Amino acid sequence: MTELLDAVRSGASRETLAETPLPPTTRALFVRRDEQDIFAGLASSDKDPRRSLHVGEVAIAELAPDEVYVVVMASSINFNTVWTSIFEPVSTFGFLDRLAKESVWGARHGLDYHVVGSDASGVIVRVGSAVRNWKVGDEVAVHCNYLDDQDPSAHDDSMLASNQRIWGFETNFGGLADVCVVKANQLMPKPTHLTWEEAAVSGLCNSTAYRMLVSRNGAPVTQGDRVLVWGASGGIGSFAVQHVLNSGGVPVGVVSSAAKAATLRELGCEFVIDRAEKQYRFWSDPHTQDESEWRRLGRDIRALVGDDPDIVFEHPGRATMGASVFVAKRGGVVVTCAATSGYLIEYDNRHLWMKLKTIRGSHFANYREAWAANQTIVEGKVVPPLSGVYPLEDAASAVRDVQHNRHEGKIAVLCAAEREGLGVSDHELRARVGEERLRVFRRSEKN
Numbered sequence: 508m509t510e511l512l513d514a515v516r517s518g519a520s521r522e523t524l525a526e527t528p529l530p531p532t533t534r535a536l537f538v539r540r541d542e543q544d545i546f547a548g549l550a551s552s553d554k555d556p557r558r559s560l561h562v563g564e565v566a567i568a569e570l571a572p573d574e575v576y577v578v579v580m581a582s583s584i585n586f587n588t589v590w591t592s593i594f595e596p597v598s599t600f601g602f603l604d605r606l607a608k609e610s611v612w613g614a615r616h617g618l619d620y621h622v623v624g625s626d627a628s629g630v631i632v633r634v635g636s637a638v639r640n641w642k643v644g645d646e647v648a649v650h651c652n653y654l655d656d657q658d659p660s661a662h663d664d665s666m667l668a669s670n671q672r673i674w675g676f677e678t679n680f681g682g683l684a685d686v687c688v689v690k691a692n693q694l695m696p697k698p699t700h701l702t703w704e705e706a707a708v709s710g711l712c713n714s715t716a717y718r719m720l721v722s723r724n725g726a727p728v729t730q731g732d733r734v735l736v737w738g739a740s741g742g743i744g745s746f747a748v749q750h751v752l753n754s755g756g757v758p759v760g761v762v763s764s765a766a767k768a769a770t771l772r773e774l775g776c777e778f779v780i781d782r783a784e785k786q787y788r789f790w791s792d793p794h795t796q797d798e799s800e801w802r803r804l805g806r807d808i809r810a811l812v813g814d815d816p817d818i819v820f821e822h823p824g825r826a827t828m829g830a831s832v833f834v835a836k837r838g839g840v841v842v843t844c845a846a847t848s849g850y851l852i853e854y855d856n857r858h859l860w861m862k863l864k865t866i867r868g869s870h871f872a873n874y875r876e877a878w879a880a881n882q883t884i885v886e887g888k889v890v891p892p893l894s895g896v897y898p899l900e901d902a903a904s905a906v907r908d909v910q911h912n913r914h915e916g917k918i919a920v921l922c923a924a925e926r927e928g929l930g931v932s933d934h935e936l937r938a939r940v941g942e943e944r945l946r947v948f949r950r951s952e953k954n
């Protein structure tokens with residue numbers, strides 16, 4: 508392995524990379540089938556990913572004709588790895604076993620371990636025989652929409668495909684490894700002004716926020732729209748805020764600390780609500796919601812921006828959905844992609860139908876949307892909200908931090924990259940975007 512990684516790290520030519528032998532195994536972060544019941548009986552928050560996630564050598568899978576091997580310079584932690592690592596809401600091995608039944612190539616995924624990770628930046632080191640647009644040596648970012656392109660349902664909006672999957676969550680051989688396996692239609696150019704770790708944190712979260720707030724498949728923001736963004740300094744929220752600003756909208760960001768509020772203001776979000784300071788109690792007990800608290804949030808939003816939100820960017824789920832439906836403007840849209848605090852949702856339907864509101868479900872992004880979202884990064888219009896960097900050996904601790912909401916923005920993981928700060932080729936664009944803007948989320952540097 509060292510020979511291949513050294514060749515990539517030293518910027519070897521395409522020819523040298525193609526001739527450097529591919530090792531049989533790679534270092535990777537994985538969960539094990541024989542441990543899928545270790546947390547039985549524990550509350551979700553007590554299920555510690557550091558017990559279930561392991562770093563070790565695993566076999567490199569054979570390459571299908573439409574796939575490439577990427578040496579992963581950096582990857583990132585997404586909330587989906589929290590779900591995988593605590594085996595909630597279902598064990599990940601069910602996903603892998605279903606994929607294994609679909610085809611000969613699918614069968615590779617049905618293993619007794621699952622290599623996780625749905626983001627990557629790195630260098631292509633081999634291409635399958637059917638790959639046309641990418642070459643060994645290309646520097647790439649990876650998005651996680653994993654498709655069967657022989658399925659007719661995948662050919663309008665591919666997120667509507669009947670067997671659409673998220674790479675590294677519902678498939679094996681994900682990005683938290685030195686070498687990953689990726690379909691060619693997951694590849695995008697790596698932004699040239701970014702380091703490997705900066706380039707690794709946008710694929711999943713930026714594409715998701717883009718579909719929700721820019722694409723016609725979501726709830727596209729138009730000039731002047733007021734948009735309530737929950738978790739506005741978190742993974743998807745920090746991209747959402749930037750897309751609202753770029754579309755001429757007015758984001759109202761909700762966060763849970765003064766420090767996060769300060770980060771958000773630095774990002775350009777003028778209107779911020781600190782929910783810890785406000786102490787909203789939307790649920791007076793685990794079964795009862797308090798409409799007066801929804802009203803209090805609504806008044807706070809009006810006091811800041813003069814009106815109700817046209818769009819609510821929703822993902823906390825059970826904790827906030829009642830409030831989100833209530834505060835949305837007459838005719839407004841609640842666009843949701845998740846349910847971090849619980850997926851059995853309750854809201855007062857009278858507020859939805861009498862005020863002609865819409866709840867729109869959204870999930871990741873199709874290739875066109877992911878590519879367009881990547882372009883916003885490539886052109887420096889959106890910055891990756893990188894807040895911290897961990898080595899692969901310690902990635903489970905980063906997953907624990909994300910599980911307990913102890914992070915801001917995105918956490919990157921160094922895989923093959925030997926240290927931070929490498930990988931920038933367009934220094935002029937970097938200077939134009941601005942070092943300060945690229946480091947808004949690096950709180951450790953501010954303290």
Ligand code: NAP
Pocket residue numbers: 585586587711712715737738739740741742743744761762763764767782822823826827844845846847848869870871872909912916
């Ligand atoms: P994240 O970085 O952990 O951010 C989530 C934010 O939500 C936190 O920063 C927190 O902000 C806020 N939050 C958490 N619990 C809350 C509660 N009870 N009430 C109000 N706010 C709460 O995670 P992420 O990457 O942004 O992902 C968020 C969710 O979306 C996860 O469940 C993830 O799995 C899901 N997701 C889905 C897709 C998709 O394609 N469907 C894609 C990406 C992510 P404050 O504490 O500062 O308020």
